[in-house]
Amino acid sequence: MFTLGIDIGSTTSKAVILKDGREIVSSSIVIATVGTDGVSRAIDHVLEESGLTKEDIAGTVATGYGRQTYEGADFQVSELTCHALGVHHVCPDAGTVIDIGGQDAKVLSLNGQGRMVNFVMNDKCAAGTGRFLDVMANILKLDISQLEVEAAKAVNVVNISSTCTVFAESEVISQLAAGTDIPDLVAGICQSVATRVASLARRVGIKEQVFMSGGVARNAGVRNAMAKELGVEIQYHPMAQLMGALGASLYAFDKKK
Amino acid sequence: MAEEVKKSRPAPDPNSAKFKLGQIAAKAYSDAMEAKKRGEKIGWCASNFPVEIPATLGLYVCYPENQAAGIAARGGGERMCNVSEGDGYSNDICAYARISLAYAKLKEAPEQDMPMPDFMLCCNNICNCMIKWYENIAKELNIPMIMIDIPFNPDYEVSDAETEYIKAQFWDAIHQLEEITGKKWTDEQFKKVMEYSGRASRAWIEATSQAKYVPSPFNGFDLLNHMAVMVTARGTAQAGDAMETLLKEYIDNHEKGVSTFRAEEKYRIMFEGIACWPWLRVTSTGLKSRGINMVTTIYADAFGFIYDDFDGMCRAYANVPNCMNLEHSRDKRVKLCRENHVEGLLVHTNRSCKLWSGFMPEMSRQIGEACGIPVTSFDGDQADPRNFSEAQYDTRVQGLMEIMEANKGGNE
Numbered sequence: 001m002f003t004l005g006i007d008i009g010s011t012t013s014k015a016v017i018l019k020d021g022r023e024i025v026s027s028s029i030v031i032a033t034v035g036t037d038g039v040s041r042a043i044d045h046v047l048e049e050s051g052l053t054k055e056d057i058a059g060t061v062a063t064g065y066g067r068q069t070y071e072g073a074d075f076q077v078s079e080l081t082c083h084a085l086g087v088h089h090v091c092p093d094a095g096t097v098i099d100i101g102g103q104d105a106k107v108l109s110l111n112g113q114g115r116m117v118n119f120v121m122n123d124k125c126a127a128g129t130g131r132f133l134d135v136m137a138n139i140l141k142l143d144i145s146q147l148e149v150e151a152a153k154a155v156n157v158v159n160i161s162s163t164c165t166v167f168a169e170s171e172v173i174s175q176l177a178a179g180t181d182i183p184d185l186v187a188g189i190c191q192s193v194a195t196r197v198a199s200l201a202r203r204v205g206i207k208e209q210v211f212m213s214g215g216v217a218r219n220a221g222v223r224n225a226m227a228k229e230l231g232v233e234i235q236y237h238p239m240a241q242l243m244g245a246l247g248a249s250l251y252a253f254d255k256k257k
Numbered sequence: 258m259a260e261e262v263k264k265s266r267p268a269p270d271p272n273s274a275k276f277k278l279g280q281i282a283a284k285a286y287s288d289a290m291e292a293k294k295r296g297e298k299i300g301w302c303a304s305n306f307p308v309e310i311p312a313t314l315g316l317y318v319c320y321p322e323n324q325a326a327g328i329a330a331r332g333g334g335e336r337m338c339n340v341s342e343g344d345g346y347s348n349d350i351c352a353y354a355r356i357s358l359a360y361a362k363l364k365e366a367p368e369q370d371m372p373m374p375d376f377m378l379c380c381n382n383i384c385n386c387m388i389k390w391y392e393n394i395a396k397e398l399n400i401p402m403i404m405i406d407i408p409f410n411p412d413y414e415v416s417d418a419e420t421e422y423i424k425a426q427f428w429d430a431i432h433q434l435e436e437i438t439g440k441k442w443t444d445e446q447f448k449k450v451m452e453y454s455g456r457a458s459r460a461w462i463e464a465t466s467q468a469k470y471v472p473s474p475f476n477g478f479d480l481l482n483h484m485a486v487m488v489t490a491r492g493t494a495q496a497g498d499a500m501e502t503l504l505k506e507y508i509d510n511h512e513k514g515v516s517t518f519r520a521e522e523k524y525r526i527m528f529e530g531i532a533c534w535p536w537l538r539v540t541s542t543g544l545k546s547r548g549i550n551m552v553t554t555i556y557a558d559a560f561g562f563i564y565d566d567f568d569g570m571c572r573a574y575a576n577v578p579n580c581m582n583l584e585h586s587r588d589k590r591v592k593l594c595r596e597n598h599v600e601g602l603l604v605h606t607n608r609s610c611k612l613w614s615g616f617m618p619e620m621s622r623q624i625g626e627a628c629g630i631p632v633t634s635f636d637g638d639q640a641d642p643r644n645f646s647e648a649q650y651d652t653r654v655q656g657l658m659e660i661m662e663a664n665k666g667g668n669e
Binding site for chain 1: 618622625631632633634636646649651653655656659
């Protein structure tokens with residue numbers, strides 16, 4: 001049985017096709033979201049790659065901020081539950097999931113069976129989210145994927161003290177004007193995200209193992225800063241950004257089996 | 258093309274609690290308007306000021322908090338906030354204060370008018386922002402302000418010393434009001450008002466406690482509307498009558514197996530914080546569409562003032578939610594959660610209310626732990642619509658529901 005999970009996030013659309021609730025047949029990440037053809041492109045891609053048609057899909061679950069807008073789903077499930085399911089699938093010992101997406105940060109507490117028992121999310125402020133990194137990368141004229149590389153070169157990490165994205169932007173510009181090295185600045189930016197989200201994580205309680213999911217998890221600069229901040233090893237999977245879509249696909253399998 | 262036929266709503270039953278309570282709330286404003294026209298002196302009064310004092314003296318008072326909530330619920334919050342922010346007030350201060358300060362300047366609001374005040378009655382047992390808010394209005398309008406200081410109580414119980422401190426201020430307030438208005442205090446009238454207040458309070462607490470039944474005979478959002486009467490008119494005979502009608506209706510609902518919650522009650526939560534008035538429909542629908550009934554709130558307890566004498570009244574006003582310590586506040590809520598079979602806690606992080614929201618992360622953590630229930634919070638505001646995101650609210654509520662569902666064994 002094939003099931004499809006679609007995660008319609010604030011900046012990207014992700015899709016995963018799963019066979020029998022175990023094997024990932026195909027996956028896709030498209031940088032486009034609600035109000036664009038991003039969702040259909042992500043779905044077309046996974047169908048094409050797997051050689052399946054829509055009729056072959058036994059169940060579809062939509063998750064993410066755009067979940068209510070996708071009409072082709074059998075169920076709409078929050079990204080909280082989906083990330084918990086997805087992470088449990090790839091890391092069965094995970095007790096805490098830190099998911100940093102485009103516009104929010106979430107920390108989920110899982111029980112021994114991988115079920116989410118509590119969660120906290122960031123407030124309405126964009127600090128500590130992917131959007132914060134986007135804004136900073138833009139000022140530094142770097143691609144978001146370069147942040148990780150630059151952070152690794154840091155010698156004297158700069159402290160970015162402003163929580164507010166707009167204020168932090170001014171702070172980074174001032175540092176640039178003062179001639180601060182880019183790697184030191186980038187490492188400070190990654191540290192700022194980690195510090196902000198770590199305080200959320202402490203609120204819900206840290207249970208090892210700690211797994212990072214979501215798009216920002218791809219950035220080793222943030223992962224390393226988070227490990228240092230929390231004093232624990234951070235678990236990671238190359239498909240971290242797809243955990244929501246994977247969880248959605250698992251949920252669909254659970255409902256249809 | 259077929260002509261659209263508009264169905265007219267059936268006339269409300271004049272004997273229903275909803276009708277009676279609506280009439281009392283509306284009459285509180287119209288009575289004050291008429292009294293003002295007759296030349297009587299009108300007060301603006303804090304919601305936790307001892308209403309028994311103006312009621313015993315036969316004074317008409319209006320409640321800026323109630324007015325601000327009404328203006329916000331009817332869509333005027335942002336407009337009014339912009340007026341006061343334009344005058345230099347920070348958008349970090351309470352939106353009720355900003356709306357009220359704007360009203361004091363404009364002297365009209367299509368959403369809810371009320372007569373301009375001749376004196377201000379302030380009591381800081383609800384918050385300290387109110388002191389400056391009322392002082393500024395008193396200064397702008399050149400009218401007297403009576404201030405009763407009931408400080409935040411770091412202890413669990415109200416001490417005799419605190420009671421004495423409050424009692425002296427209550428008598429001082431009474432004498433000041435006698436001087437300002439020419440009205441006279443009598444112990445006989447106070448006794449009557451105390452009885453009315455007690456009758457309304459007992460019926461209110463008993464009515465809200467009917468949520469102990471599963472399913473609950475009412476939608477908890479009803480309480481947010483009905484409590485207006487407990488704020489503005491609890492010292493009247495009509496309030497007691499209407500609250501007893503409400504209680505009877507809830508008992509009847511339970512016996513007949515019906516509810517004012519118009520959906521299948523799948524989950525039961527406690528809602529913490531002041532309602533997000535500008536987004537009341539959105540916040541209510543987000544719950545109802547998922548079968549989540551908000552069965553209780555601290556308001557069920559907050560406006561029930563039961564006491565036997567003047568000293569008891571002083572103690573009661575020192576024991577209101579916003580001036581009691583974290584442990585006492587937590588225990589009251591834990592009791593409500595347990596008695597009403599609550600399965601989850603939804604916390605409104607109200608950007609207007611630093612006092613209430615400030616200790617909420619720790620308090621809600623303790624409540625969640627004590628009751629074994631999941632807790633989530635969302636950002637919002639009691640009156641400023643700009644501090645709320647519908648998508649964020651929706652995700653948090655759905656996440657809460659999914660945990661409650663899993664706790665029931667629905668998605669193990």
